[in-house]
Amino acid sequence: xxxxxxxxxxxxxxxxxxxxxxxxxxxxxxxxxxxxxxxxxxxxxxxxxxxxxxxxxxxxxxxxxxxxxxxxxxxxxxxxxxxxxxxxxxxxxxxxxxxxxxxxxxxxxxxxxxxxxxxxxxxxxxxxxxxxxxxxxxxxxxxxxxxxxxxxxxxxxxxxxxxxxxxxxxxxxxxxxxxxxxxxxxxxxxxxxxxxxxxxxxxxxxxxxxxxxxxxxxxxxxxxxxxxxxxxx
Ligand SMILES: Nc1nc2c(ncn2[C@@H]2O[C@H](COP(=O)(O)OP(=O)(O)OP(=O)(O)O)[C@@H](O)[C@H]2O)c(=O)[nH]1
Ligand SMILES: [Mg+2]
Numbered sequence: 001x002x003x004x005x006x007x008x009x010x011x012x013x014x015x016x017x018x019x020x021x022x023x024x025x026x027x028x029x030x031x032x033x034x035x036x037x038x039x040x041x042x043x044x045x046x047x048x049x050x051x052x053x054x055x056x057x058x059x060x061x062x063x064x065x066x067x068x069x070x071x072x073x074x075x076x077x078x079x080x081x082x083x084x085x086x087x088x089x090x091x092x093x094x095x096x097x098x099x100x101x102x103x104x105x106x107x108x109x110x111x112x113x114x115x116x117x118x119x120x121x122x123x124x125x126x127x128x129x130x131x132x133x134x135x136x137x138x139x140x141x142x143x144x145x146x147x148x149x150x151x152x153x154x155x156x157x158x159x160x161x162x163x164x165x166x167x168x169x170x171x172x173x174x175x176x177x178x179x180x181x182x183x184x185x186x187x188x189x190x191x192x193x194x195x196x197x198x199x200x201x202x203x204x205x206x207x208x209x210x211x212x213x214x215x216x217x218x219x220x221x222x223x224x225x226x227x228x229x230x231x232x233x
Contacts, residue, residue, distance in 0.1 A: 012054040014071055016100065017081035018093045019060035022117040025157045026081060027057045030167065035157065041067065048171045073106035077174050080114045082130055084154065085121035090133055098138050101148070108146035111173045111182065115166055116154040127154035128189055135186065142185025149173055151187040
């Protein structure tokens, strides 16, 4: 697990969310197959269905909050992790998503996955409940070409249930976005990628996945904003 940042590094995917939501658990599980406990901010490159994603796991702790403003303009896409068992702080979590991503003009047009984590905890909120809470707070305007593509999915990083499916969909939405086919606004929970509609066949999309290093390198070229030096604990 990388725990040192180089200066001026560009990042593709920014993992956000309050402290304790499961950001580091997600990244370590995707990278190494199980939850590892690290504090602070981490950078890792992971592979999702053959697509390489550079991920920045930005600590939710106060000390590192100012980094959000520096890193959001450099991100191609966002994963906002929510602790679905933490009903008390759901408002705060969604407020941060709205403030740092949805209302931030520099992130316009990006893919945003809200990941309702910790579904293994009895009595936790479902993705639908979290989506409803989000729509009460924020009005999506799908008609704008600059609108984010937002979708809410649920998983348990602990049991891995739903985790790989959610990440797979996230990558597909990133690819649709790059090809200009992503649907802006809030995607419904049961909305599947209209892969066949867009690409003619799912086989073609899989082929595009394999060629993604070229697409990714083009995307990376967009993100020329300097990053910052992270000092880890
Ligand atoms: N029950 C359960 N616990 C989880 C799950 N995912 C993460 N956790 C636990 O939640 C705690 C916090 O997880 P982290 O990944 O460190 O949280 P974080 O979002 O990185 O928090 P900060 O780095 O402080 O911003 C750890 O004890 C994890 O083991 C899950 O799906 N279910
Ligand atoms: Mg963490």
